[in-house]
Amino acid sequence: MIALKNISKTFNAGKPNEVKALGKLSLEIHEGEFVVIVGSNGSGKTTLLNLVAGTILPDTGTISIAGNNATKLTDYQRSKWIARIFQNPLSGTAADLSILDNFRLAALRTKSKGLTIGKNENFKALVREKIAALGMGLEDKTEQPIGTLSGGQRQALTLLMSVMDECKILLLDEPTAALDPRSAENVICTADALIKQYSLTAILVTHNLKDAANYGTRIIQMGEGEILKDIAAKEKAKLKQAELFEWFG
């Protein structure tokens, strides 16, 4: 589903503040895999995720997504395959727009945004039904600006928005880092449920080792822009949280 070959990325090349973020990294992620990426700050996790998303482009190497060469495609061109959840709950939604408007836009992720009014009664009913399934009591507030909701609520809605349109790959960049423990638990559970329900290929970057141990089918540890450990399904199931802590010892 996602194949990175010999990817390297250096920021501020040739300047005193040069940072070598990734060096000759290769990684293949298969369809339906839920990959968890852990690693200390500056290990290249977020750079890796951004390279897959297309917000930054690699210096060398190739990226292929769903069988297409995506090396030179930017983020909005890759949105036909990829939905993203950001660390900051404010980034994933447009605060001044109503919940409905946000969902309308998300429902058009892979399509063009035309000059017709697509927010009809059918669509409103569909959104209410989907939101009701979250069990957060937000289905009656769909006309409210989404900025009036809490970070946890917004993050949960962003997750739901990602499956409003055809979605193959879900990228989660520390989605729970800015949330309180209960909201965080709720968001990660929702994410896991959606990934299973829609058989998504997912990449989760996290600092939460409990989540890293409990969720996902494959775990990767990064350090200094390289892959240090790569543990797949069977082995990962045996992995204990305590062992994960030792990785960072």
Next chain:
Amino acid sequence: MGLYLSALLQGLCFAGIAFGIYISMKIFNIPDITTDGSYTLGGVVTGIMLTHNQPGWFILLAVIGAGAVAGALTGIIHTKLKINALLAGILVMTALYSVNLTILGRSNLPLLSLPTLFSVLNVLTDPNQNSLIILSLFVAALTLLIGYLLKTDFGIAMRATGNSEQMVRALGVNTDRMKIIGLAIANALTALSGYLITQFQGFADISMGIGVVIIGLGSVIIAETLISWMQITSVWWSLVLVLAGAVIFQLVLAFTLDIGVNPNLLKMVTAMFVLIIVGLPRLTSRQA
């Protein structure tokens, strides 16, 4: 009464600038001051085409097109060359002065005996009341058009762009392109104000646009104060209030002239008035 009626008429003429600034400043969050140039551009294109006896619909299209090109240029400079939006606007505005002067060929062009938009329809004998009807129809059509645009899927993407660029890009929108289109629309609307004012006052002037951006800003700020005060989220009501803001602004200026303030001080009064509207909510909320 005549003073206030003509203030109302001017306010309606300035609806285009108000909508334009609303789109660039509130929807896209871009401080665009191409306004002074694109407003005059609308005026001089109207003037020169009227004196060359061009058909009305053609003049209207040409004005919209000219304003859109000016806005798109600012947008391209801002997004593609990554130049600060204010500077991009100033550059285009400065260049437009020469363009306008070249189009007009002189600094002032009177249009007094020519047929204009205001002589298309004659329902009332009083020329000002007649103009009011024509202007109301024109502005109503404009409001409906923008309101519809903002309600479409494209409009939702436009409104989201100023809110969270990251999200909008992740949802498959080319935000650079969106901003260029947005600034084009904003300046096309501004040029429409130049189109209306030129025909309303009967001349095009090279300096008609100096400081006109404050009218748009003032109108939008009045509207914003009302919007947050009445807690309005509807797109339609927001547009109606922006329109109301443009009219209120002109009425306040007419009032200051009416009570005998020296017209030389009018720009000072304008600046003070905008300062008061911006400052008042902050001062009162600090006490609360």
